[in-house]
Amino acid sequence: MELKNYIVITDIGSTTTKAVLLRKKDEFFELLDYETYPTTVEKPFEDVKIGVYESIKKLENKLNVSILEQNCSPHNLCFNSDYDYLTTSSAGGGLQILVIGLTKNDSAYSAERAAFGVGGVLLDTLAIDDKRSANEQMRLLSHLHPDIILFCGGINGGAMFGVIRLAEILKLSNPSSKFSINAKIPLVYAGNIDAQPFIISLFQNKFDLYIVDNLRPTMKEENLKPASDMIHKLFMENVMEQAPGYHELKSFVSDDIIPTPTGVLLALKLLSESQNKNIIAFDIGGATTDFFSNIMGKYYRTVSANYGMSYSIANVMADSGFDTIWNYLKYIFPDNSDSKNYIKDYIANKMLNPEHIPIDEYQSVIELITAIQAILLSKKQHFNMNFNIKRIGFLDKIKNIDRDPFYDTMYCDKVISKYAFKINDLDIMIGAGGILSHTTKEQAIIIMLESLSPEGITEIWRDKHFITPHIGKLTTVDKNSAMNLLNNNCFEKLATVIRPNCKTFRKDKKLLSVSIEIDDQKEMFEIWGDDLFYYPDDSYKSVTISFFKNCSLNEFKETFVFKTSNAIIIDTRNRNKTSFSKILEVFKPYHFISDRNELQYSFKNNQKESLTLTDLHENNISLPYPGDIFVKEYENISPDTIIAENKFEPPKLFVVNVISNLNLILSPEIIEAGFLVKIGDTITAQQKIFTIKSDIAFIGFSTEFYCPVRGIVEKINYETGIVILREIQDYALKPKIINIANKLKIKPRHIKGYLTKRIGDFVYLGNALTILSHDKMKIVHSEYTGILTDIDTKKGTVTIFYDKKPSQLKSNCYGTVKSVKDNKDICLNIDAKMINGKIGFGKDNGGYLKIYSKNINIEEFGQAILLYPFTLDSNSLKKICDSNIKGVICPSIHYQDISQFINKEIGVALTGEENIPFPIIITEGFGQIPFKNDIFQLLKNYEDNFITLKTQTQIRAGVKRPEIIIYNIKQNL
Helix, strand or coil, X not given: CCCCCEEXXXXXXXXEEEEEEEEEECCEEEEEEEEEEECCCCCCCCCHHHHHHHHHHHHHHHHCCCCECCCCECCECCECCCEEEEEEECCCCCCEEEEECCCCCCHHHHHHHHHHHCCCEEEEEECCCCCCCHHHHHHHXXXXXXXXXXXXXXXXXXXXXXXXXXXXXXXXXXXXXXCCCCCCCEEEECCCHHHHHHHHHHHCCCCEEEECCCCCCECCECCCHHHHHHHHHHHHHHHHHHCCCHHHHCCCCCCCCEEHHHHHHHHHHHHHHHHCCCEEEEEECCCCEEEEEEECCEEEEEEECCCCCCCCHHHHHHHHCHHHHHHHHCCCCCCCHHHHHHHHHHHXXXXXXXXXXXXXXXXXXXXXXXXXXXXXXXHHHHHHHHEEEEECCHHHHHHCCCCCHHHHEEEEECCCCCCEECHHHCCEEEEECHHHHCCCHHHHHHHHHHHHCCCEEEEEEEECCCXXXXXXXXXXXXXXXXXXXXXXXXXXXXXXXXXXXXXXXXXXXXXXXXXXXXXXEEEEEEEECCCEEEECCCCCEEEEEEECCCEEECCECCEEEEEECCCEEEECCCCCCCCHHHHHHHHCCCCCCCCHHHCCCCCCCCCCCCCCCEEEEEEEEECCCCCEECCCCCCEECCCCEEEEECCCCCCEEEEEHHHHHCCCCCHXXXXXXECCCCCCEECCCCEEEECXXXXXXXXXXXXXXXXXXXXXXXXXXXXXXXXXXXCCCECCCCEEEEHHHHHCCCHHHXXXXXXXXXXXXXXXXXXXXXXXXXXXXXXXXXXXXXXXXXXXXXXXXXXXXXXXXEEEECCCCEEEEEEECCCEEEEEEEEEEEECCEEECCCEEEEEEECCCCCCHHHHCCEEEECCCCECHHHHHHHHCCCCCEEEEEEECHHHXXXXXXXXXXXXXXXXXXXXXXXXXXXXXXXXXXXXXXXXXXHCCCCEEEEEECCEECCCCCECCEEEEEEEECCC
């Protein structure tokens, strides 16, 4: 395309829209400036064009130029005649993928790699072995709003039960699209081909379904390309279109819109071509950390969806472990519980207040150390996803006896094993993101040095303004200008890092000498083991490094000479024993002036949130999956009304492959004629369900099939001869005893030797409980369905009992039933007011509001919702647990106390179903933060009113805060 004199390029990110303005000068375009504006995809704006318009208007005001025509509006972007407009987009959080796989370490792992391969953000991975109950999985699915679901599992020809079970869970959970509840979510099925007919019949009307080849056709074979290609196609054609206003935006651009990650990859490829070097790069954001690499001409990208510096910062602490963070910060903070509480509280509060900017250097250093851990975790995930880790052979070790053992680790491409590299083969490491752009040069160096651990000789750069997506888009229309901008405007070269290859890094070993010559002035330095040398001068210089015994640098054994204008870092630290004190001593990154004994807990509130009182007229309550509804429309309900329940776990499905078991090849017409059952029939175990008519019978082959299980016929596929049966849930709701010893005529103490089941096994009516008895040639079959809960060798009996309690749903409010939908969702008409908290824990509950006073014992408050005016601590939690209190509203709590109380790290803030004695809603945050006076006074005005606490909290991908619902109903005193 023929370009005009100016180009505006925007990147519409998940949280920020950034606009850059380029001007043609001679043969290249030069960067004039850039501006940002929050991305407008959520209410009340819901139109990406608004963010584009506002960011461009800021550029106009800043540079005193006219980019848009005078009568232009956000909904009609009219660019002046001398301007081209280009853009990249990841609006709405990029490509958010939900992976469903059979097992975490096999098919689900391959599916994760396929998702990462197309730049996907992995929302979660569900698998049979992920240690979550079906109920928990369904609740999670109902909270997530994926752009695409990638469903896989099972090798071709393998068992299908797990795939069918996961499919049923997905169907029952009924996840909704990110931007429209009526839009169909694209579902890519890449699993066992034998399950395809079932998947089609189950999902063709529920999802936008696409069938591709199995990504794990055998246990040893991986075939990711069909799934990756389909996901990429869907993202380009469907998902990006879902962002509000995106479709109209396409009519204003001068060239095709590309995804933001594609822009970054294009820029990285261009840089690699110009440098002809191996490069890794990362972009650390608020919710995710993207990792890119170009190794020997091959490009890779992964997104660590839950490692970031705001929304996901608490998950960084959870996954890296607080001790890892403390090992750095112990050199700055006093070694006491107050310091540790403050650090944990700060990290957790940053998650709750993602727009907060550190107010002092103590908060800044916490973020710096957490960023190091986020990048470390993301780097590990990037290499694990894309490369095999192998040890070099014994002979190679002999040849390289003087090498650092770290170099024994080789990385080999998982698909093409001939490509191999060592960490010291990486030439350039690049960092991007707010934490890199908004820090000093020394602080950025520390982040890069500690997170990426350069080896050999490596240049470390930072993207000063994170404009690589814009430059990547520019490559599609003007590659030369893009190259010029990359080299001159985008990156700041922080330092050349030298990490020699040594047999030992002991302090008493002299490893090398360094000569640095600038303008005929020469300086000499000696470098010992376990040291860190920093020469910050960025003048052009000649550097000569001479190595002592058992020390070298890549292929250089004695002397290495190079010229550079970069700062020089020589790192000979023993990394297994190194301390942050050395970093502080050498780089002097902070000059702490505030009193660390008076650490501040103040945080900037998210301006999008409102803590004002609003009227509420509806309350929506849902079961995790369809169950029994006990109320009708227009019925009045009170807080203790049980309105619905799931008596059992979702019914299991049984897959019976009739024709495969008969080992026959038959036409669909013959198969259909042979079935003796139809959809909806109830069949018993060993019931004949299929027969071939005598005139077409096959000599030597069985022509009848007896069903091995009992159930209700859910589906019959006449193409394949597969029958899907739904479990009959006639469970033993009271203990049922079967006398095994009497039935087999054996001594009671011998029954264990005959049993085929063990305590905890689920048993269906008709299942064999014993092996064949030698004396009587008899097998005992179960007369009940339930869990084998007891084996009594004194009486010779077993007990079968379904001992799981039903999941009941109480209204916890006053109101009238407005509607009931799908035996799952109940909408109530209510007359109430609502105020949001910051975060909630536990299950919803209701009660009358009482204000806590230290002069009254907690037991005297009865079954109340307690307004607790102080920071809730572990001692208070214990006292409340010993009372009948039904819920607590408090301003704050230490992160340490709440994580111990709920028995897990919070990590990703998706809370509200914790198994604790009472719900808790926190209005301010973590630490010792008092109630805002207006909030406390507002709630105090409603003492004795009935209150419902709805605790569900989701901090990202559709923010949802806990709700305090206040009814105009007072307690009769």
